Amino acid sequence: xxEMISVHDLSVEFQLLQSKKWPWSDAAVLKxxxxxxxxxxxxxxxxxVGESGCGKSTLVRAxxxxxxxxxxxxxxxxxxxxxxxxxxxxxxxxxxxxxFQDPVASLNPRMTIREIxxxxxxMFFPEMDAEARTTRVHxxxxxxxxxxxxxxxxxxxFSGGQCQRIGIARALAAEPKVLLCDExxxxxxxxxxxxxxxxxxxxxxxxxxTLIFVAHDLGVVRHISDEILVMYLGGMMEKASADDLVNxxxxxxxxxxxxxxxxxxxxxxxxxxxxxxxxxxxxxLPTGCLFQSRxxxxxxxxxxxxxxxxxxxxxxxxxxxxxxxx
Ligand code: ADP
Ligand code: MG
Numbered sequence: 001x002x003e004m005i006s007v008h009d010l011s012v013e014f015q016l017l018q019s020k021k022w023p024w025s026d027a028a029v030l031k032x033x034x035x036x037x038x039x040x041x042x043x044x045x046x047x048x049v050g051e052s053g054c055g056k057s058t059l060v061r062a063x064x065x066x067x068x069x070x071x072x073x074x075x076x077x078x079x080x081x082x083x084x085x086x087x088x089x090x091x092x093x094x095x096x097x098x099x100f101q102d103p104v105a106s107l108n109p110r111m112t113i114r115e116i117x118x119x120x121x122x123m124f125f126p127e128m129d130a131e132a133r134t135t136r137v138h139x140x141x142x143x144x145x146x147x148x149x150x151x152x153x154x155x156x157x158f159s160g161g162q163c164q165r166i167g168i169a170r171a172l173a174a175e176p177k178v179l180l181c182d183e184x185x186x187x188x189x190x191x192x193x194x195x196x197x198x199x200x201x202x203x204x205x206x207x208x209x210t211l212i213f214v215a216h217d218l219g220v221v222r223h224i225s226d227e228i229l230v231m232y233l234g235g236m237m238e239k240a241s242a243d244d245l246v247n248x249x250x251x252x253x254x255x256x257x258x259x260x261x262x263x264x265x266x267x268x269x270x271x272x273x274x275x276x277x278x279x280x281x282x283x284x285l286p287t288g289c290l291f292q293s294r295x296x297x298x299x300x301x302x303x304x305x306x307x308x309x310x311x312x313x314x315x316x317x318x319x320x321x322x323x324x325x326x
Pocket of ligand 1: 032050054056
């Protein structure tokens with residue numbers, strides 16, 4: 001297996017503006033991503049889950065170069081990306097494309113879908129003539145199931161699911177190796193979600209794409225991911241193969257997330273490990289374990305020392321408990 005992309009100890013901080021009311025106060029630092037590491041082999045899918053506000057979008061936006069990492073490295077096809085180099089960023093944007101959560105808002109409302117899909121072609125393949133570009137746009141629209149006779153229409157004339165297909169066609173125009181999918185189906189009707197997920201899987205198979213697929217619950221990602229990374233407050237809690245993570249969740253946070261996935265059996269016993277309380281503010285991270293303030297298994301060490309992710313077989317987990325008995 002060849003590694004396509006890896007992330008080492010990546011952190012992203014946002015410096016918040018000083019309050020106008022209290023100009024002498026220190027500028028606040030919001031720690032959105034805290035030392036995340038992982039790698040994904042070519043053609044594989046890494047699912048990233050965690051509740052809203054856990055830094056999932058910031059993580060993928062940092063990889064895509066849309067926000068600047070404050071520490072850590074991203075390595076693409078064996079070469080570290082220098083986010084301060086324009087040439088590196090240009091090369092990165094060609095090989096790593098994003099699919100956004102809000103499909104309608106992510107398309108320029110003043111452009112026809114032909115122009116939207118053609119834009120990356122003009123940008124990345126300047127030698128392509130107009131005729132070749134049209135042929136390519138039509139092929140891309142065909143591939144995502146949008147009739148080419150609609151190519152001169154505007155995004156508002158399409159449904160959310162269709163807009164996401166157009167966004168996928170646009171991403172594919174760059175001929176990327178990696179697709180970063182940031183909750184690509186969360187805004188769509190449940191009936192449409194499976195179609196878009198299936199389309200992404202078909203494209204992955206045909207083109208050998210590597211996927212990082214973000215979702216706020218495990219329901220969507222468990223079927224399409226080879227491995228799943230569970231994030232909480234910007235940190236990695238657990239990472240394992242999708243089967244191991246779902247069938248034998250070991251981190252208390254993973255167990256709580258799983259208990260939130262709807263079960264088809266209405267008589268199933270409710271899992272007692274439901275999350276209590278709110279997500280703490282990333283402006284003021286808990287001392288010790290990031291999850292300790294909501295963890296049902298917390299003991300002294302959890303409040304004193306931050307557990308580093310460690311390998312247990314193929315699985316990685318950041319937890320002071322040796323192993324939970326299921
Ligand atoms: P998720 O995608 O998991 O819901 P996000 O990555 O969007 O989480 O957000 C993580 C944290 O970073 C949140 O507290 C959010 O408010 C904050 N955040 C995200 N983007 C910015 C930004 N541009 N400036 C300041 N804070 C941000
Ligand atoms: Mg998000």
